[in-house]
Amino acid sequence: MKILRLATLAALAGTCGVAAQEQVTLRYMQLSVPALEAERPVIAAFEAANPGVRIEAQAMPSSEYWRSLSARAAAGDLPDVMAMSSAFVQQWARAGNLSALDEYLAEVDTGAFYESALGFGQVDGSTFAFPQNWVAPVLYFNKDAFDAAGVEYPTTAWSWEDFRAAAKALTIDENGDGRPEQWGFWFDGRYTNVEPWIFRNAGLLLTEDRAAIDPTPEAIKAMEFLVSLVMEEKSAPMPKDLEGIRPQDVFGLGMAAMWVDGSWQIDNNRQVIADQFEWGMSEVPLGPDATEETARVYAWADMLSVTKDSAHQDLAWQFVLHMSGPGRQASDFPGGKVPAYIPVAQDRAWLEEGMLPAEKSLLLEMGGKAAYSGFSDDWSAWRGYGASGSGGMNGELDEVLNGRKALDDALAAAVAYGNDILSR
Amino acid sequence: MVSARDLRRYAPAMLFLLPAVAGLLLFRIIPIIWAFALSFAEWRIFDQVKWVGLSNYAHILSSPVSLQVLGNTAYYTAIYVPGVIALSLALAVLLNNGLRSSAFFRGAFFLPYITSTVAITLTWRWIFSTRFGLLNHLLETIGWTDPPAWLADPAWALPAVAIVAIWKDAGFFMLLLLAGLQTIDPTVYEAARIDGARPWRRFHTITLPLLSRSLFFVLILALVRSTQTFEITYALTNGGPNRASTTLSFYIYQNAFVQFDMGYASALAYLLCFVTGLVTLINFYFRRRWVYE
Numbered sequence: 001m002k003i004l005r006l007a008t009l010a011a012l013a014g015t016c017g018v019a020a021q022e023q024v025t026l027r028y029m030q031l032s033v034p035a036l037e038a039e040r041p042v043i044a045a046f047e048a049a050n051p052g053v054r055i056e057a058q059a060m061p062s063s064e065y066w067r068s069l070s071a072r073a074a075a076g077d078l079p080d081v082m083a084m085s086s087a088f089v090q091q092w093a094r095a096g097n098l099s100a101l102d103e104y105l106a107e108v109d110t111g112a113f114y115e116s117a118l119g120f121g122q123v124d125g126s127t128f129a130f131p132q133n134w135v136a137p138v139l140y141f142n143k144d145a146f147d148a149a150g151v152e153y154p155t156t157a158w159s160w161e162d163f164r165a166a167a168k169a170l171t172i173d174e175n176g177d178g179r180p181e182q183w184g185f186w187f188d189g190r191y192t193n194v195e196p197w198i199f200r201n202a203g204l205l206l207t208e209d210r211a212a213i214d215p216t217p218e219a220i221k222a223m224e225f226l227v228s229l230v231m232e233e234k235s236a237p238m239p240k241d242l243e244g245i246r247p248q249d250v251f252g253l254g255m256a257a258m259w260v261d262g263s264w265q266i267d268n269n270r271q272v273i274a275d276q277f278e279w280g281m282s283e284v285p286l287g288p289d290a291t292e293e294t295a296r297v298y299a300w301a302d303m304l305s306v307t308k309d310s311a312h313q314d315l316a317w318q319f320v321l322h323m324s325g326p327g328r329q330a331s332d333f334p335g336g337k338v339p340a341y342i343p344v345a346q347d348r349a350w351l352e353e354g355m356l357p358a359e360k361s362l363l364l365e366m367g368g369k370a371a372y373s374g375f376s377d378d379w380s381a382w383r384g385y386g387a388s389g390s391g392g393m394n395g396e397l398d399e400v401l402n403g404r405k406a407l408d409d410a411l412a413a414a415v416a417y418g419n420d421i422l423s424r
Numbered sequence: 425m426v427s428a429r430d431l432r433r434y435a436p437a438m439l440f441l442l443p444a445v446a447g448l449l450l451f452r453i454i455p456i457i458w459a460f461a462l463s464f465a466e467w468r469i470f471d472q473v474k475w476v477g478l479s480n481y482a483h484i485l486s487s488p489v490s491l492q493v494l495g496n497t498a499y500y501t502a503i504y505v506p507g508v509i510a511l512s513l514a515l516a517v518l519l520n521n522g523l524r525s526s527a528f529f530r531g532a533f534f535l536p537y538i539t540s541t542v543a544i545t546l547t548w549r550w551i552f553s554t555r556f557g558l559l560n561h562l563l564e565t566i567g568w569t570d571p572p573a574w575l576a577d578p579a580w581a582l583p584a585v586a587i588v589a590i591w592k593d594a595g596f597f598m599l600l601l602l603a604g605l606q607t608i609d610p611t612v613y614e615a616a617r618i619d620g621a622r623p624w625r626r627f628h629t630i631t632l633p634l635l636s637r638s639l640f641f642v643l644i645l646a647l648v649r650s651t652q653t654f655e656i657t658y659a660l661t662n663g664g665p666n667r668a669s670t671t672l673s674f675y676i677y678q679n680a681f682v683q684f685d686m687g688y689a690s691a692l693a694y695l696l697c698f699v700t701g702l703v704t705l706i707n708f709y710f711r712r713r714w715v716y717e
Contacts, residue, residue: 070684073470096473240576244553381683390664399666
């Protein structure tokens, strides 16, 4: 079976039309060890289709990846091809470490790739990274909890008021001690929890040029809505009450009936929930200030870039294309990672029928809408990761959700902090 | 002038010293000088070096975040230093006064110091957990109905880090103080006892003065350690919530190796060096007032 698969992949790789070259070694760096292991057969197919080409592939945990790559950039020792994230492509491109791929793209049928995913690799009008797959936050819901409470499952027609009412109905405090055994919803100040609501209300945190933080009224309204679920409705817990529990496990442990997070959490949900309860997913409800035309789908991509100093630019690009498009198959993207190459995404096998959630096709529908990644230079610092010491917008929003700060004050502090970073 | 004979004479010694000197130069001296130069530059590690004069230092002094971090460092020092000295002194005195099975307890108290910090800290994370933690369970049992969210409350996060650090380091300082206690001549205590001195009087008129040199050494070490705290913060709170437990050394790490802002991180490192040096000098200045020479 494995031989058959390799042969198929080799045949697919041949469609890239890569000319045979003499004893060339391409160095490839992937930011996830499991991802690289899954890619091994695809890499082997590329090598088989290109005699004389050897791929020296390496991967490291994502926590170490950027640190290591930065040190290698400083030493002038970057690999030919490297995994790139939507959050870092701007900085790396502007620092002159990545090759522009525009000339190559002119020869590719870009219509076979999700347009929004292609857009994530663009910086200042040029493309510096090519997408392998993309992900987007969705609304996960516990079907058993909905059935028990007699609440209809979420649909794309849900308004925020529908959501509010459902969260209230799903909050169950059996012994009346003020500590519900099941919350209707849960979230904290992290980007995957908050930004989906902002963008689904047609709001923005950044200015159009992404050079400064300036939350729009629609963004503020989204945050006010979320805060009200904790502080007024009491249908979502304060983050401090869940301290000590892995955030990605709260929904799976049945502590909250609804949760908005990235589609990559499908894998984690499958592991944590197993067959404890039925669950599904829906799109984040549309905000009161948005229409389907003005709302944005929050999404971002895992991409590959060719580094500027690579001595094998053409070959590196062929490798990138092979790893992103025709060289892949649906089973390479289990769970919530949607292949950027549409023929692979639309392969029925990608839907993983018979496994939860049953609504994976929702992601394909979302892929057809306007997407927005929400990243900027130094995003991780101002948003509350990186050098922020859990501060930044994460920390300020958690202060609000823990009842220690007013939203206005927290936003003012987060904006001042973030703009100080962006102005440097 | 070095003669050929001298060269021949010292050549073997120099040859033996060469690896150590080369290592010192490559991995200590040159990085220290380079970091000083970088503190006047803006350098994202994957980008070009750009000289910016005193801009990094000016930003440290004007940035609310840096000032918060400096305040956190001072607050942490104020908890850690007295806490670790008091606990290690108490343990040392206890062991020195003939506690049963003292060899076992000496090992038991020292054990946290040589145990993996990450392993210890992960255990403490569970102990401090708001709803499922051992500590809050105990506090609720004794009647505290709404115990703190230790790691999620800005008021408690830094004390929580300090508690773990004190618990971990006390065994090491205990050994230093125990060594000091064992140099005190027992006949001095005997004479005091014959004169009718009670335990507390013997402690503050004999033990403390005669232990003051060891205490001074421990004080300097504890001060330096308090400004260098990193692993526990990293594993317990990651500097949060909302930077409440971010101290200077952790902030340096975050800037240098997460944000890759090497210039700013270098300026912060030199600030840390300056502050530590200054506090140490002040302590040396006041030493004569309380250290029994």
